[in-house]
Amino acid sequence: MKKEFVTRAYELAKEQYAALGVNTDEAIAKMKDVKISLHCWQTDDVGGFEKPDATLGGGGIQCTGNYPGKSRSIAEMKADLEQAMSLLPGKQRLNLHAIYGDFGGQTVDRDQIEVKHFQTWIDWAKKHGIGLDFNPTCFSHPKSDDGFTLSSKDESIRKFWVDHVKRCRVIAAEMGKQLGTPCVNNIWIPDGSKDMPVDRGGHRAILKKSLDEIFEITYPKAYLKDAVECKLFGIGSEAMVVGSHEFYMGYAMKNNKLLCLDNGHFHPTEQIGDKISSCLLYVDELLLHVTRGVRWDSDHVVTFNDEIMLIAQEVIRCNALDRVNVGLDYFDGSLNRIGAYVVGTRAAQQAFLFALLEPTGLIRKFEEAGKNFERLAYLESMKTMLFGAVYDKYCLDNNVPVGIDYIAVIQKYEAEVLSKR
Ligand code: RNT
Ligand code: ZN
DSSP: OOHHHHHHHHHHHHHHHHTTTOOHHHHHHHGGGOOEEEEGGGTTTTOOOOSSOOOSOSSSOOOOOOOSOOOOSHHHHHHHHHHHHHTSSSOOEEEEEGGGOOOTTOOOOGGGOOGGGGHHHHHHHHHHTOOEEEEOOOSSSGGGTTSOSTTOSSHHHHHHHHHHHHHHHHHHHHHHHHHTSOEEEEEOOOOEESSOOSOHHHHHHHHHHHHHHHTSSOOOTTTEEEEEEOOSOBTTBSSEESSOHHHHHHHHHHHTOEEEEETTSSOTTOOHHHHHHHHTTTSSOEEEEEOEEESEEEEEOOOSOHHHHHHHHHHHHTTOGGGEEEEEOOOOOSSOHHHHHHHHHHHHHHHHHHHHTOOHHHHHHHHHTTOHHHHHHHHHHHHTSSHHHHHHHHHHHTTSOOTTHHHHHHHHHHHHTGGGO
16 A cells, blocks of 8 residues: 555544544554464464374364465474564564474473473574463373363373473473563363263362462563463363363462453353453453454454454553453464464454544543443444554554555465465
8 A cells, every 4th residue: 555645544544533632643652562472373273293293182172174374394383473473563472382392303292391392482582572472282182182181080191281281381481581571371271071060179179289289389470470261161061161260260369370361262242351350450460362253162363343342442441451461362274374363463453553542531421421322422433433544554654564465465475385385
């Protein structure tokens, strides 16, 4: 898109927002604090680079679609991430799962992973000036096949996963230390039961015990932030998920951990945007897993929809950008995967920029005066303001393609790189 066109449209938008007391330049400047953590697993449908190859399974999560071009090695994954990041304004972070270590063709079981297996990732992140986040991988493994990991009644299995997660914390803390920005290590486990269990309590007590063991060692918060992720149900764990919302909300509050809210993990009409202001009263920080569930936790590519808008609005309205860590968590194998990153990340960024452009103080006055029509009219009118021109200016300022211009770049990468895989 022509630079001159973007600038002209922005001038109009700036005037339009200024009439409501909103400073668009300030909103754009504030976007430097919106650092979205890109989930590496969209490049390869959560496959990982272990030997022997793990295939996504045993976790109640599923990636559908077989669009060609998924990454098959760390080199390809890095190239894909660099391509995606080159099309995104601002700085992102990278969120790694433990199955993406640089294992050099060796078989390294999950309870054996070490910092050295992730040093090349740390160096890569350093080179790009980005932070890393991390996740234990407690699925896609023979020891997760019976559906229980940290809450398993089989002591050897439980111990194996406790060891894995402990090692992940060592690695994550080292990532944070070397990169000078805390690494969020997020624990999600698949544990649950397809049909009605009679010992929900037993498994939850075991999970609590495992977490207590895992967190025995403390690391400086400047290096490591521990998060725990709840879920309502998964495929094969429809009747009970051990790590439910109440379980982790309680655990995070009591032990001052980050609570991870994934917007695919609740009843379809529940809004995690509504939960943010409550949770922030009781925990220091949150981790958000931003996704798009269609009828279930289907992990579709994020779009600029009401759900994501409410999430971003509540973070901004609560003035909590510095207490909310934002990561993406979707995996769709049915479309160009680089495109999936760019569409989803841009949508999440747009939600934050949109929220930063809200004249919240003005609307709150209507609310407090009981003027509900005026409040609704303002909220609706915000949707048709010249918002796109402000996001375009943000892209222009960051020297990345504006509007639809990134599509051609991705098509070229597909023709030259992805289609040859
Ligand atoms: C699964 C959780 C979890 C995973 C990733 C791959 O339902 O959302 O966060 O998606 O760990
Ligand atoms: Zn998640």
